[in-house]
Amino acid sequence: xxxxxxxxxxxxxxxxxxIEKAKNENAECLLIQLNTPGGLVTSTRxxxxxxxxxxxxxxxxxxxxxxxxxxxxxxxxxxxHIAAMAPGTNIGAAHPVTMQQIDTIxxxxxxxxxxxxxxxxxxxxxxxxxWAESSVRRxxxxxxxxxxxDSAIDLIAKNEQELLKLVDGRTVExxxxxxxxxxxxxxxxTYTMSVWEKILDLISDPNITYILFLVGLFGILFELYNPxxxxxxxxGVIALVLSLYSMHTLPINYAGLALIIFAVILFLLEIxxxxxxxxxxxxxxxxxxxxxxxxxxxxxxxxxxxxxxxxFSATAVTAVFFLFVIGVGIKAQRRKxxxxxxxxxxxxxxxxxxxxxxxxxxxxxxxxNAESVAGNINAGEKVKITALKNMKVFVEPIHHS
Numbered sequence: 001x002x003x004x005x006x007x008x009x010x011x012x013x014x015x016x017x018x019i020e021k022a023k024n025e026n027a028e029c030l031l032i033q034l035n036t037p038g039g040l041v042t043s044t045r046x047x048x049x050x051x052x053x054x055x056x057x058x059x060x061x062x063x064x065x066x067x068x069x070x071x072x073x074x075x076x077x078x079x080x081h082i083a084a085m086a087p088g089t090n091i092g093a094a095h096p097v098t099m100q101q102i103d104t105i106x107x108x109x110x111x112x113x114x115x116x117x118x119x120x121x122x123x124x125x126x127x128x129x130x131w132a133e134s135s136v137r138r139x140x141x142x143x144x145x146x147x148x149x150d151s152a153i154d155l156i157a158k159n160e161q162e163l164l165k166l167v168d169g170r171t172v173e174x175x176x177x178x179x180x181x182x183x184x185x186x187x188x189x190t191y192t193m194s195v196w197e198k199i200l201d202l203i204s205d206p207n208i209t210y211i212l213f214l215v216g217l218f219g220i221l222f223e224l225y226n227p228x229x230x231x232x233x234x235x236g237v238i239a240l241v242l243s244l245y246s247m248h249t250l251p252i253n254y255a256g257l258a259l260i261i262f263a264v265i266l267f268l269l270e271i272x273x274x275x276x277x278x279x280x281x282x283x284x285x286x287x288x289x290x291x292x293x294x295x296x297x298x299x300x301x302x303x304x305x306x307x308x309x310x311x312f313s314a315t316a317v318t319a320v321f322f323l324f325v326i327g328v329g330i331k332a333q334r335r336k337x338x339x340x341x342x343x344x345x346x347x348x349x350x351x352x353x354x355x356x357x358x359x360x361x362x363x364x365x366x367x368x369n370a371e372s373v374a375g376n377i378n379a380g381e382k383v384k385i386t387a388l389k390n391m392k393v394f395v396e397p398i399h400h401s
Contacts, residue, residue: 001032001191007039007072008204010197012046018191022056028186029057029167031160032080035064038071040250048079048121057081057172057179061163062089062144062153070094074135078121081172083153084163085144091152092141094118111137128152160188200245206295206306209246214314216240217264225271251295259290267322277323284319291315344388349395351381361395368393 001018003011015032022030051058060080062069065088069077074094077083085091094114115136122132128151134140147153157163168184193201202208219236223229266283273279291311349363355372361383362368373386374396383395 001030002035003032004035004067005201006205007036007043007047007076008201009040009043009046010193010201010204011039012043012050014193014197014201015047016050019050019054019056019058021191023054025189027056027189028183029059029081029181030054031059031061031163031188032076033064033160034060034062034069034073034077035067036069036071036073036076038073040072044072044075045117047076051076051079051081052121052124053175054081055174055176057174057181059084059163059167061157061160062086062091063159065089070141074132075118075121077153078118078125078127078132080125081174082155082167082170083125083127084155084157084167085147085153087144087156087158089144090141091144091147092135093139094135164188203242203246204250206250207310209243209250210291210294210306210310211314212239212243212246213260214318216243217261218318221264221268224268253293253295256290256293256295259286259293261290263287263290267318270322280319280322283322284315287318288312288315344385344393347385348398349383349385349393351377351379351383354379355383355395361393363393370395372396 001014003015005011018030018032021027051060058080059082060069060077061084062073062077063086065086067086067089069085069089069091071094074092077091115133118132118136119129121127122129131140131142131147131150131152142150142152144153144156148156155163155166157166164183164186167181169180169182171178171180173179203212216236216239219232219234219239221236223233223236226232263283263286266279266286269275270277270279270283288311291306291314295306344363347363349361349368349370351359351361351370352367353359355361355370355377357372357376359370359372359377359379360367361370363385369392370383371392371394372383373394377383377395377397382398384398385393385395387394
């Protein structure tokens with residue numbers, strides 16, 4: 001099986017299911033090809049626990065060339081019954097990364113927790129505890145040869161076939177007892193994610209979650225503003241549900257979430273209430289602050305984070321769009337009406353039948369019953385409409401205006 005990308009609840013379930021499948025099919029071992037920058041602490045702990053208690057030998061192979069086991073990947077690699085790396089790969093560092101500035105005491109607690117966690121794993125697998133702790137406390141990162149020299153891994157192999165030959169005959173300790181591997185002539189059966197798992201893995205990316213959340217909120221907003229559009233509402237609900245699924249796997253800061261929702265409310269009010277852009281500006285500030293705060297700091301080996309570029313881009317696009325909409329709205333409010341009763345006021349017409357004071361006039365190609373508000377007006381004279389009531393226009397001669 002291959003784990004390429006961030007460690008999240010989907011990859012944790014993927015590995016758990018693979019271990020179960022390997023057990024049910026009496027597999028000789030489970031080979032995990034790993035290439036990850038890191039991930040969430042809860043998912044990392046689940047994976048490590050599954051590997052440590054696995055009834056089937058687990059081999060973690062950092063490959064292909066150019067791959068790395070960063071942060072959470074260090075914990076997973078060290079937890080394997082056999083840890084291997086391909087030439088041109090690296091492992092580390094595993095120092096905790098947080099999303100926000102925290103005080104020294106809290107940072108020390110987070111680091112100590114991660115250090116204790118990795119020492120436990122290293123001791124269990126008889127690997128270098130000194131290097132493991134240094135990867136957390138001092139951000140150590142090693143090439144494959146350096147990792148082998150310091151006993152952080154067991155061997156280096158060019159590919160899966162060579163790896164299986166090298167581990168053939170090795171004995172590993174399982175929860176059920178010792179097991180000798182017979183892998184020299186083993187056939188490799190690839191276990192892959194289902195389509196649904198691939199979709200969930202994609203949307204578990206914090207950046208995708210953030211974008212889906214905004215698309216969902218604005219889709220619903222547009223549907224409320226323009227009932228009957230249908231498509232924005234449907235797309236908005238789907239995007240919002242997908243983002244909420246992903247959010248339950250991420251360390252969400254509800255204060256940040258509340259600020260984003262408040263920003264959408266301000267945008268909606270700006271459309272309904274004339275504030276000359278004040279509500280929209282407040283919404284933009286609220287959106288930016290909420291986005292920066294959306295994911296809270298945590299004790300994960302590698303904190304989930306939303307790219308600053310994504311946040312600034314989303315905020316800028318939202319700002320430009322709503323300021324454009326507001327500008328168009330203000331211009332529309334200042335523009336003279338072109339239809340309806342209000343559009344008739346001030347229009348020019350021509351008297352058809354003498355107004356004494358009632359008669360008829362021709363306005364904009366239409367014949368209207370009319371009444372003069374300035375005495376009798378002869379046929380053929382130009383008049384201006386001053387009022388419209390009960391399908392009758394009230395007029396006055398042009399020269400009186």
